[in-house]
Amino acid sequence: MRYDAIVIGAGMGGLGAGIRLAMFDRRVAILExxxxxxxxxxxxxxxGYAFxxxxHALTNYVPPGVRGAPLTRVLKQLRLRHADLALGEQGHSEVLFPGRRLAFSNEPSLLQEEVARAFPHDADRFRALWRELEASEWDLPQRETISARAVLAERLTDADLAEMLLLPICYYGSATEDDIDWGAFKILFKSIFIEGLARPEGGVRRILNLLVKRYRGLGGELRLRTGVREIVVDGGAARGVVLDDGTELECDVLLSSAGYAETMGLLSGDAPQPPVDEKERGRMTFLESISVLDRTPAELGHHATTCFYSTRDRFAYRSPESLLDFTSGLTCAPNNYRSEKPLPQGLLRLTVIANGAAWCALPEGEYAERKAELADRAIASFGEFTARESFPGGSRDDWREHTVYRDTFTPRTIRHFTGHPDGVVYGSPAKRGDGATGVDGLYLVGTDQGYLGIVGALSSGIIMANRHALVSA
Ligand SMILES: Cc1cc2nc3c(=O)[nH]c(=O)nc-3n(C[C@H](O)[C@H](O)[C@H](O)COP(=O)(O)OP(=O)(O)OC[C@H]3O[C@@H](n4cnc5c(N)ncnc54)[C@H](O)[C@@H]3O)c2cc1C
Known part of the structure; x- marks a missing residue:
């Protein structure tokens, strides 16, 4: 069978690309x-629970009609209405370090006031940084990476402030250990602090179902349980794919959201296999527990929508030696988004950094036990930290006694359901902004092209489809 374009993967990147292609009457199949x-x-x-x-959050929140904003652009390109997402904005979020707290919300003045209160000696520098980031393009530069830590050390005098800004940004999208590229920092700073956080009513199902309905409505084919075993390369160009069941499909253009190394690993036997440098292999991944509570998070003192924390003055953003790192993380209370329809139960999510290779290597017999034990310990560590530090707003109680059900996923779960080696979430530290793979007709979309998160990965799919498959549209 022959298609104008084939897309590997039905994540946000693949769906964004598929919709654009179908919209311009390309015969397109997404293979998942x-x-x-x-x-x-x-x-x-x-x-019986829906998870x-x-x-945690749709970043880049802006109200309807804000011209030029990434969310507005994505909705316009996919012909979706803002109202269809039924977005509820966050109340407020917070960043907690030993003895320090910064609150932020979708009202940009809050973070500026908080920085002026907690770091008065850096207030003017922070305002200047804010103006610079506000004016920057939401665009990935095509150049060598620059250390955001180094840039912040030049712009701000207080290293504690730099740490508190870096923590949410790293957790929401850095593939680089202990740092983030300055270009990616600018994009994420805008997405989280200048624009803001929101949640679609009904959760991510709402967005995904809209995307799939739009794609199918335009005539796009979505094939589930359809893995790609091989990418057929002939004369230096991608010509099609071989599926897990041996079926061959041909295409003019192939877009892959599987990740750079994963995609290169699919090239057919006689195609030159570009070496994947060890430095290009990402390691950042997480364990996440979702607890269903017998009351709302607010009744247990969790008033923030998201809470990013570090129990140390300097946080470690790197794959730990052991299975988990308990010294930093983030909580998310979906009940604390504004919504006309309150959630049927209290929910608290807790995310901490995990060693993906170690989780994937655990013997089957040990895995379930370690998962339950360590998820429990992560919740306990957060409770001990907030009790010890007595932050404004009262205690944020340990919620284990009020948990009626808990589900936990680890890097091993992520590997199982997405195929990413060691369950790595943020892909390779070396992003490929132009999507090029070195093989004609084969381009990257999503995480390893460089844009992350819901709005980011959708944008990536749209931009790559526009550039590489719709040039004559
Ligand atoms: C715990 C956690 C929390 C997160 N929280 C947020 C958040 O609050 N807000 C936010 O915006 N983002 C969040 N993200 C990040 C966000 O989910 C990702 O950045 C984004 O979804 C990446 O989309 P993608 O299309 O690039 O890749 P993926 O989602 O990885 O999609 C790739 C797809 O390709 C498929 N695939 C791979 N290989 C093959 C093959 N050979 N054949 C067929 N199919 C294949 C996979 O099964 C997968 O479905 C979170 C991620 C995690 C794991």
């Missing part, structure tokens, strides 16, 4: 190995 769409940002049901995989 899993039985459901969404990739790293999917959904599932367990024991989202990756959704």
């Amino acid at each position: 190995r899993h039985y459901v769409w969404g990739g790293l940002n999917s959904f599932y049901g367990k024991d 989202d995989v990756g959704l």
